[in-house]
Amino acid sequence: xxIKRALVSVSDKTGIVDFCRELSQLGVEIVSTGxxxxxxxxxxxxxxxxxxxxxxxxxxxxxxxxxxxAVHSGLLAVRDSEEHQKQMDELGLxxxxxxxxxxxxxQETIAKPDVAYEDAIENIDIGGPTMLRSAAKNHAFVSxxxxxxxxxxxxxxxxxEGDTTLDTRKKLAAKVFRHTAAYDALIADYLAKQTGDPLxxxxxxxxxxxxxxxxxxxxxxxxAFYRAPLAPAGTLTTAEQLHGKELxxxxxxxxxxxxQIVKEFSEPAVVAVKHMNPCGVGVGSxxxxxxxxxxxxxxxxxxxGIVAANxxxxxxxxxxxxxxxxxxxxxxxxxxxxxxILTKKKNIxxxxxxxxxxxxxRQSVHVVTSIEGGMVVxxxxxxxxxxxxxxxxxxxxxxxxxxKQLLFGWKVVKHVKSNAIVLAADDxxxxxxxxxxxRVGSAKIALEQAGDxxxxxxxxxxxxxxxxxxxxxxxxxxxxxxxxxxGSIKDEESIKAADEAGIAMIFTGVRHFKH
Numbered sequence: 001x002x003i004k005r006a007l008v009s010v011s012d013k014t015g016i017v018d019f020c021r022e023l024s025q026l027g028v029e030i031v032s033t034g035x036x037x038x039x040x041x042x043x044x045x046x047x048x049x050x051x052x053x054x055x056x057x058x059x060x061x062x063x064x065x066x067x068x069x070a071v072h073s074g075l076l077a078v079r080d081s082e083e084h085q086k087q088m089d090e091l092g093l094x095x096x097x098x099x100x101x102x103x104x105x106x107q108e109t110i111a112k113p114d115v116a117y118e119d120a121i122e123n124i125d126i127g128g129p130t131m132l133r134s135a136a137k138n139h140a141f142v143s144x145x146x147x148x149x150x151x152x153x154x155x156x157x158x159x160x161e162g163d164t165t166l167d168t169r170k171k172l173a174a175k176v177f178r179h180t181a182a183y184d185a186l187i188a189d190y191l192a193k194q195t196g197d198p199l200x201x202x203x204x205x206x207x208x209x210x211x212x213x214x215x216x217x218x219x220x221x222x223x224a225f226y227r228a229p230l231a232p233a234g235t236l237t238t239a240e241q242l243h244g245k246e247l248x249x250x251x252x253x254x255x256x257x258x259x260q261i262v263k264e265f266s267e268p269a270v271v272a273v274k275h276m277n278p279c280g281v282g283v284g285s286x287x288x289x290x291x292x293x294x295x296x297x298x299x300x301x302x303x304x305g306i307v308a309a310n311x312x313x314x315x316x317x318x319x320x321x322x323x324x325x326x327x328x329x330x331x332x333x334x335x336x337x338x339x340x341i342l343t344k345k346k347n348i349x350x351x352x353x354x355x356x357x358x359x360x361x362r363q364s365v366h367v368v369t370s371i372e373g374g375m376v377v378x379x380x381x382x383x384x385x386x387x388x389x390x391x392x393x394x395x396x397x398x399x400x401x402x403x404k405q406l407l408f409g410w411k412v413v414k415h416v417k418s419n420a421i422v423l424a425a426d427d428x429x430x431x432x433x434x435x436x437x438x439r440v441g442s443a444k445i446a447l448e449q450a451g452d453x454x455x456x457x458x459x460x461x462x463x464x465x466x467x468x469x470x471x472x473x474x475x476x477x478x479x480x481x482x483x484x485x486x487g488s489i490k491d492e493e494s495i496k497a498a499d500e501a502g503i504a505m506i507f508t509g510v511r512h513f514k515h
Contacts (some may be wrong), residue, residue, distance in 0.1 A: 004095070006097065006099070008036055008100040008101075009032060009034070010100065011105055016148070021044075024046050027161060030046060037050075045319070063127075072131075073087075075138060077138075077140040078138070079140075098154075101128045103183055104125035107230070124506075125183070129184075131481075132146060142169070144173060161271050171294075188222050203274045207511055209299060210226060210298050225237075225252060234356045236255055243349065251328055258308035261281065262309065265283055266308065267284075270287065270293070272290040272298070272311075279301035280294040280296070281294055287311040287313065287314065290311075290319065305326060308330045311341075314337070318338035318339075318341040328351060329349070332356055363382070383512075390508060392506055393491075394498045395507070398506065399504075403481075404427075405424045412460065413460040418435065419433075420512075421443045421446045421459060421460070421462075423460075427455065433449075440473060443470045455477070458482065462485075463484070468490065472497050474501075484508070485511045
């Protein structure tokens with residue numbers, strides 16, 4: 001077999017003229033439609049219109065042009081079937097050996113912030129996916145190209161043998177079905193949102209590979225990094241890496257955890273993360289002051305960690321950053337002076353995030369977590385406290401400064417693995433207890449870390465106290481104010497313990513479990 005006729009119809013015309021010119025020079029007849037046909041003709045590439053094949057004009061503003069038996073019989077005919085050959089001959093139909101199609105720009109259309117629903121619907125391709133699927137199904141005989149990156153491979157094989165290899169056709173067909181599946185997933189997701197059904201009976205998602213990773217969580221696990229097609233700015237998937245070796249699986253997870261925490265703050269803030277938990281968080285009047293607080297919170301654990309800032313890194317901040325080993329520093333930007341300092345360290349990764357949206361302006365998105373045999377989907381936790389959420393349940397009211405520290409601690413504890421306890425004072429964390437099997441265990445870890453700094457500090461808990469022991473322990477270490485959701489059947493036990501110790505306690509009515 002050899003490729004004698006190609007059907008070409010592309011929305012993205014990158015490289016198509018040179019590709020078709022080479023095909024034509026190799027004796028391949030080019031059949032095309034609409035704008036693609038006009039472009040090829042203008043560039044001097046011999047081309048015939050689809051209507052010359054179907055004997056039927058393109059109609060309905062181009063909506064119907066390739067949906068015709070003369071096209072799909074040429075794609076779907078089994079070439080070694082005598083019956084198929086007989087029918088093709090009797091009906092005077094010709095074979096199509098190569099299909100080159102890419103689809104209407106639906107993704108680019110719905111990415112526009114003010115896109116009209118009618119425009120989105122108009123950019124749903126029908127004929128293109130149909131041709132792609134027909135050709136891909138019949139890949140035993142038909143080559144199908146949906147990606148301009150494959151033009152070179154196809155030309156190389158056609159030039160050498162007159163046709164592509166079966167192995168190549170299988171790979172091209174597999175790519176087609178991935179492509180059309182992703183295309184349909186975008187449409188399904190868009191329409192689900194438009195119709196108010198974000199968690200439908202079938203949940204379809206699609207992602208684009210950014211890069212293969214050296215390995216996953218451990219060296220024996222394969223891994224890759226993917227991006228959602230409409231990923232917003234200010235996320236790791238849209239970050240620009242300015243320096244350092246490629247990101248690892250663990251780097252990406254840790255950096256994302258740091259990013260989510262730093263976005264909680266509108267004032268200058270710095271977050272240090274190890275193993276997806278914050279080891280130090282600080283806010284200040286400048287980003288340098290915020291970093292000094294984050295570092296001072298736990299100068300041991302920050303070593304080898306991830307640092308995220310919500311302001312541009314300047315030289316004053318870069319200098320102390322350069323004095324310890326860090327895996328990643330991510331920030332909206334870096335000054336030239338900061339880059340000069342930090343890039344002297346060969347392995348540190350520097351990620352430019354662009355503008356970051358603070359918690360108040362963030363929209364909830366779906367978070368997908370895989371489990372064996374399936375997945376669970378939930379809205380992201382973007383809840384921010386309002387004054388109406390806060391209920392003082394003790395005799396003592398928190399002071400103005402205590403209230404400030406309580407709200408700071410609440411923003412941090414939301415991102416600590418449950419059971420979570422955070423101690424804070426002077427706009428910085430001083431103790432973090434994460435992921436313990438009981439809440440008092442987390443409190444012991446946080447209080448031990450804080451040491452004497454716990455005197456007069458605040459304590460934040462991501463969930464309610466099941467009994468009064470955590471409050472009693474906090475009181476022994478000098479904690480002066482507590483913020484927690486409330487809602488336990490033993491709330492009164494905790495309230496009584498707080499009153500006896502002169503601790504102010506606030507209930508939020510909101511839980512922030514993080515598993």
